[in-house]
Amino acid sequence: MRIAIIGAGMAGLSCADGLKAFGHDVILLDKARGAGGRMSTRRVETSLGEVSFDHGAQYFTARSPDFCKQVESWAARGIVRRWQLPAPDAWIGAPGMNAMVKAMAGEHDVRWNVHVNRIERHAGGWLLEADETRFGDIDTAILAIPAEQALPFLSLHNFSMAREALLARSQPCWTAMFTLSQPLIQGPDMIRDEDDIAWAARNNAKPGRGGPEGWVVQARPEWSARHIDRPADEIAMLLWVRLCAALKADLPGPIAASAHRWRYAMSGGLGLGSLWNAPMGLGVCGDWLLGPRIECAWVSGQDLARQIVEMPSG
Numbered sequence: 001m002r003i004a005i006i007g008a009g010m011a012g013l014s015c016a017d018g019l020k021a022f023g024h025d026v027i028l029l030d031k032a033r034g035a036g037g038r039m040s041t042r043r044v045e046t047s048l049g050e051v052s053f054d055h056g057a058q059y060f061t062a063r064s065p066d067f068c069k070q071v072e073s074w075a076a077r078g079i080v081r082r083w084q085l086p087a088p089d090a091w092i093g094a095p096g097m098n099a100m101v102k103a104m105a106g107e108h109d110v111r112w113n114v115h116v117n118r119i120e121r122h123a124g125g126w127l128l129e130a131d132e133t134r135f136g137d138i139d140t141a142i143l144a145i146p147a148e149q150a151l152p153f154l155s156l157h158n159f160s161m162a163r164e165a166l167l168a169r170s171q172p173c174w175t176a177m178f179t180l181s182q183p184l185i186q187g188p189d190m191i192r193d194e195d196d197i198a199w200a201a202r203n204n205a206k207p208g209r210g211g212p213e214g215w216v217v218q219a220r221p222e223w224s225a226r227h228i229d230r231p232a233d234e235i236a237m238l239l240w241v242r243l244c245a246a247l248k249a250d251l252p253g254p255i256a257a258s259a260h261r262w263r264y265a266m267s268g269g270l271g272l273g274s275l276w277n278a279p280m281g282l283g284v285c286g287d288w289l290l291g292p293r294i295e296c297a298w299v300s301g302q303d304l305a306r307q308i309v310e311m312p313s314g
């Protein structure tokens with residue numbers, strides 16, 4: 001079976017892993033330049049050199065036996081490490097949060113910079129259209145993208161799947177990244193739920209990071225929604241003021257500041273696992289089908305692969 005997965009984040013790649021294990025021919029298409037999705041690592045040029053930030057997911061936990069097994073195998077390869085500051089059972093990717101997705105992508109045929117904007121069903125299967133390329137002869141099409149981005153595709157092909165996507169609303173998150181000229185001598189390495197800040201962390205203090213003093217500040221969903229259309233440089237300034245207030249310090253300005261808007265940061269989570277329509281050869285996976293966590297994205301991808309293997313299309 002020739003299978004195309006739109007979206008090479010944790011869910012899409014987990015599904016690809018599950019399908020490849022059963023000998024299926026899988027291709028993944030992703031609009032981004034490189035691996036990560038919402039687990040991306042951002043590199044910023046500063047006068048002190050290049051600084052990396054985990055600017056999406058900050059850490060993850062493993063609860064289900066299958067995901068625990070997967071995490072143990074990542075740990076054995078050195079691509080995840082323990083970070084017990086946020087929670088006793090917390091893990092992070094190493095050297096950045098995108099490490100697992102990067103390693104998974106290396107095992108598959110992933111085409112980056114491919115923004116799929118149309119999927120069409122023909123007698124012989126699916127035709128996928130990106131800006132400059134078309135992918136035909138596809139037996140099975142899988143959407144592994146946030147609910148809001150999956151909705152326009154689903155609404156043209158499957159009403160009941162579209163209805164689920166409509167029910168799963170995500171919350172936004174403005175994330176700011178600051179590089180300081182000098183390390184802060186005092187203060188915490190992490191701040192949680194303070195004023196408009198949902199989360200802030202000294203990125204260089206996470207295990208295996210290092211480099212210049214770098215802070216990631218993530219605003220609360222309500223604050224992010226209220227300021228969703230403001231320019232990124234204004235957001236960076238506003239969140240800098242809030243970080244100084246939370247650290248109770250009058251800091252010299254950062255040597256580099258930027259902000260990233262995640263429109264669909266935290267999914268609502270439907271508790272469904274994944275969606276699969278065998279007669280159409282259309283599947284959907286992603287964190288939004290379970291909950292707003294990395295583990296949920298991985299489990300959703302595995303769940304869909306299992307459904308496809310047990311009940312193939314056609």
Ligand SMILES: Cc1cc2nc3c(=O)[nH]c(=O)nc-3n(C[C@H](O)[C@H](O)[C@H](O)COP(=O)(O)OP(=O)(O)OC[C@H]3O[C@@H](n4cnc5c(N)ncnc54)[C@H](O)[C@@H]3O)c2cc1C
Pocket residue numbers: 006007008009010011012029030031032036037038039055056057058059060061114115116117144145146149173175218262264265266285286287288291292293294295297
């Ligand atoms: C700010 C923030 C903080 C978070 N904190 C945590 C945390 O601390 N712990 C935790 O467990 N989880 C956290 N999460 C959630 C976690 O990152 C997600 O649950 C998980 O990464 C979702 O994976 P996914 O594969 O479902 O989706 P994504 O990672 O969003 O992957 C979807 C992929 O699809 C691609 N794509 C979208 N549309 C198209 C298209 N039309 N054509 C081609 N490609 C397309 C995108 O480029 C992307 O790579 C956080 C998320 C954010 C944004």
